[in-house]
Amino acid sequence: MDLLTIFQQILTPDILFLILIGTFMGMIFGAIPGLNTPIAIALVLPFTYALEPLPSIALIMAVYMAGISGGLISAILLRIPGTVSSIATTLDGYPMAQKGKAAEALAIGTYASFIGGIVSAVALMLFTPMLSRFALAFGPWEYLGITFLALSLVCTLMNGEIVKGIVSILLGLLIASIGTSPIDGVAMRFTFGTTALQNGFQMIALIVGAYAFPELFSIAGCLKEKMVATQFKKKWFYMPSKADLQGTLKTFIRSCVIGIVVGILPGMGPSVAGMVSYGRAKKESDNPEKFGTGCAEGVVASECSNNAVTGGAIIPMLALSVPGDASTAVILGALTIQGIQCGPLLVLNQPDLFKSVIIIVFLANIFMFLIQSSTIRFSARIIQVPKQFLLPIIVVFCCIGAFSINNRMFDVFSVCLFAILGYVLENHQYPLMPMVLGFVLGPMFEQYCRRTISYYGTFVNAITTPSIGSVLVIMGIALTVWGFVREIPAVKERFQKEKTV
């Protein structure tokens, strides 16, 4: 199919409307503190069941792109990052707002997000086919290596809490193993005679329960906290001025590269990209003392890199079926539900679908920029939606959304169970992202493990055979060990402090 036909398929009113709706929804969820992109994607999942693959991809991608960018609204206006990706944006965005430059900060942030998103879409277009061709030579051992590396990378990001991160991953892997055993299908694992558990827990139930509800419970506990929004001048379309962007070209380029690389690495996310990029921008700047006082370059560094993550994270998802972050983990689940099998063969056997995804990513970024720039004045009001209306309506949507997966109450009860588990774990500082990643990667991990044993006989044979898989597994082991070793000085320091006390 030529490119023009693909454009004709995508540029239909219904797909454009879905991108529009997705952009609005992503923006709203990104802007509301506590809600985030994976939650927004999880909430639109039930709506995609009734849709064809292309419209559902359009809706999900629009939510994803706008959700990552939407976090800048509350980060700049209230110093509360709407999503974790916007943590670094607060450092300079909020001081700009305090100086009466809120609209300018939002305009700069939106523009930087747009540039980051578009550059990462180009990277997606260029690198995914390359990676797919490379991945064609991969067997189960190589895939096992990549999956293991993804899980190990998550471990290394747990600052000072690696044991908790590992417990969280293992819980995710364990929950994923409930139900009929893969490959042979001879055992009903951990069902204890319950028919509903034979297919295991649904991904949406875990994501909505463990991700959305802990935040809802937290917000429900502080009803008296009121948010104050900044006043805006009456204007429709905000664009950053040339003076604001002067001398930021290097920061744009650096942030895009950091964002794409961090996005490709499984387990990392936009928050890491934002912080790394902000740190580099400050280090490389001629006036590092300006950072933190309302410097436009700081907003550019954070927002450009966190949106560059989006395209980067989609690359391993499409080429290797390994999600780059929590959002792409949910998207991978959504695509699987639509019958789209991600992996190297997707790009090579279904090039039209791949091209469509790229065009949708471009369109979603353009929509995000146009809508966000036009609604800067109004978007500030989103964060003032009364909690007493917002929270119960989200609960209702979550419950009915969970019910709609299989038309059964069991999934609604599962959401309830995961909600309480998620809240307890999160409040004891157990990160939830590794649990979700473990749950998503668990079935693949087991299948590759068993296929590797079947192929090589034992793991020792596999690891001693020179291959990319062995390198990846050794890297994974090294990263996990490094994660532990890195903790030792902090632990020693803590012990010494306690002794002194």
Place this chain on the structure above:
Amino acid sequence: MEELLLLVVLTGMDLLYYFETFSYKKALFDKTGGPAIYPRVILVLLLISIAIRVIQILKRHEYEPSVLKGLVTGSRGVFLWAYIAYVLLMEPLGMIIDTVCYLIFICHYMIYARDGKLGSKTSILKHNVSFVLLTLGIYLFFTLVMNVAVPKGLLSSLEF
């Protein structure tokens, strides 16, 4: 202390699951160790991780304040219990009645918890009417657009 309790519960589940794996049959042609090997490895690793965490807590005296108490009491508690009641009553009452009751109760409770009063009669009426309309909208969307057979409960005899 609560984290220790959580870890004890997890250990109990871990052991229960571990012994359960011995009841799984293995296919004759299977050379991969059978369906029990993978979960068994995960369970052993989880047990080791839990043990390390328990040692950390005991050595560092990391006794954090109760999380569950904060979850089951106060406005958060009301929100949780209302949610649990909503989930449990969805099938017997039906989605429409259950959702309307839940929205009316929790929204007015949250207004009361925040402001110390419920607001004027007109605003209460406005809220209630909008909840009924919203619920009907959600119901129609899920049944007509997405073909979801949401529970009808008490209204199951009605044809709509």
